[in-house]
Amino acid sequence: MSKEQALESAEHAGSGVRGAASPEATAERTITLELFRYHPETDSEPRFQSYEVPYNEDWVVLDAINWIKDHVDGTVTHRWSCRMGVCGSCGMMVNGEPVLTCAAFLKSYFPFAVRVEPLVNFPVERDLVVSMDGFMEKLEAVKPYMIRDDVNDTSGGEFRQSPAELAKYKQFSMCINCMLCYAACPVVGHEEEFLGPAALALGHRYNKDSRDQGFAERMDVMLSDEAMWGCTFVGECSVVCPKHVDPAGAIQQAKAMGAQEYFKRFVMPKGAGA
Amino acid sequence: MSQGGYRRPHRWAWWMERPGYMRFMIRELTSFFMAGYLVVFLVTLSKVGAGDAAFAEWVDALSGPGWVAAHVVALLAAVWHAVTFFGAVPQAMPIFLGERRLSAPIAMIVMGYGPWLTVSAVVVWWILR
Numbered sequence: 560m561s562k563e564q565a566l567e568s569a570e571h572a573g574s575g576v577r578g579a580a581s582p583e584a585t586a587e588r589t590i591t592l593e594l595f596r597y598h599p600e601t602d603s604e605p606r607f608q609s610y611e612v613p614y615n616e617d618w619v620v621l622d623a624i625n626w627i628k629d630h631v632d633g634t635v636t637h638r639w640s641c642r643m644g645v646c647g648s649c650g651m652m653v654n655g656e657p658v659l660t661c662a663a664f665l666k667s668y669f670p671f672a673v674r675v676e677p678l679v680n681f682p683v684e685r686d687l688v689v690s691m692d693g694f695m696e697k698l699e700a701v702k703p704y705m706i707r708d709d710v711n712d713t714s715g716g717e718f719r720q721s722p723a724e725l726a727k728y729k730q731f732s733m734c735i736n737c738m739l740c741y742a743a744c745p746v747v748g749h750e751e752e753f754l755g756p757a758a759l760a761l762g763h764r765y766n767k768d769s770r771d772q773g774f775a776e777r778m779d780v781m782l783s784d785e786a787m788w789g790c791t792f793v794g795e796c797s798v799v800c801p802k803h804v805d806p807a808g809a810i811q812q813a814k815a816m817g818a819q820e821y822f823k824r825f826v827m828p829k830g831a832g833a
Numbered sequence: 834m835s836q837g838g839y840r841r842p843h844r845w846a847w848w849m850e851r852p853g854y855m856r857f858m859i860r861e862l863t864s865f866f867m868a869g870y871l872v873v874f875l876v877t878l879s880k881v882g883a884g885d886a887a888f889a890e891w892v893d894a895l896s897g898p899g900w901v902a903a904h905v906v907a908l909l910a911a912v913w914h915a916v917t918f919f920g921a922v923p924q925a926m927p928i929f930l931g932e933r934r935l936s937a938p939i940a941m942i943v944m945g946y947g948p949w950l951t952v953s954a955v956v957v958w959w960i961l962r
Contacts, residue, residue, distance in 0.1 A: 597839055599838075599839065605839060605841075655850065679841065679844075681838075682837060682838030682839060682840050683838050683839040683840075683841070684837075684838045684839075689838070690837060690838045692837075721932075722931075722932040723929065723931045723932045725932070726929060726931075726932040726933070726934065727929065743851075745847050745848070745854060748843070748844065748847060749843075791857070791861075792857075792921065793853065793854065793857040794853060794857070794921075794924075795851060795853040795854065795857075797924070798853055805924060807924060808923075808924030808925065808927070811921065811924055811925035812924075812925060812926070812927070814925075815925065815926070
């Protein structure tokens with residue numbers, strides 16, 4: 560699409576894109592988006608396709624992709640939902656950096672071209688969409704739920720917890736499963752079986768929960784070779800995390816707990832377990 | 834946990850993609866210099882056991898510019914490794930006072946730089962007394 564066509568089309572941009580409806584808001588300038596394209600039924604290799612998008616400094620990269628899909632090329636495939644950094648759906652590589660595209664403003668890149676790719680370290684299903692199957696399996700593997708014998712017994716009321724006990728794990732419970740940490744983790748890129756930052760942080764979140772009694776059960780998974788000992792503490796997972804979960808910190812804390820548990824099991828093979 | 838879909842080729846130069854990756858590689862490489870220094874240190878101990886003449890000869894050899902440069906590099910590597918180690922302390926060993934978590938700079942001082950400087954001061958005093 561030419562620049563003139565892009566500007567003309569922007570005047571008719573619909574309500575699906577924030578700040579795009581009024582002619583006054585219409586940008587006079589454009590910005591180039593280079594989108595990673597891969598359709599498995601026709602493409603043997605991925606390619607990049609460039610689009611001219613009206614530049615609006617209120618727009619984020621996700622707005623620009625939505626605009627392309629709505630007005631230029633309906634075959635562009637991407638995931639998104641909330642547009643406000645809560646759902647974790649719109650994580651992509653923008654100029655090589657894993658980010659939530661709903662939080663990446665075009666003005667941070669203008670006037671240069673913006674290259675958008677699906678998150679690295681994941682297989683690509685189509686265009687900007689990656690396969691989440693392995694990620695979901697890894698999340699399930701750490702048993703991310705309350706484990707206790709009386710978990711369904713509410714006769715005694717709720718399981719109470721003090722603010723100090725809550726503070727021990729609250730940070731790790733803020734994860735939105737956006738998978739940016741997996742794209743930033745070189746170990747995930749090298750070892751497909753590595754459980755990865757989000758799953759390990761989630762397991763640690765439950766291990767630190769005073770109401771939970773599943774530490775030993777969860778540690779059976781987290782002490783395995785492809786779990787926390789695979790982490791070399793590069794730390795970039797925490798750098799890219801949009802929710803400041805600090806998965807790298809969680810994993811190092813889990814290692815300390817895991818080392819204690821390992822020696823406990825070594826000394827007392829049948830009687831260990833917190 | 835195998836998944837379908839297109840797999841992008843392995844990135845052999847991954848460590849050059851982000852400054853954080855580069856810092857990680859430098860941190861890991863410091864271990865080579867520290868291991869090298871440890872070998873020199875062990876040889877020094879063996880010379881101590883071999884007698885005064887052997888030790889004096891070894892110390893004389895170590896005073897050459899090449900060895901001094903190697904020690905400076907090993908010292909820089911050790912300092913950088915210590916700095917990165919102390920930087921990781923607040924993440925790996927959080928300290929809570931009730932529901933408040935000690936801030937990272939305070940935690941680094943309390944659990945890293947504070948004890949480090951204290952022990953260093955004691956060692957310096959012990960050597961110079």
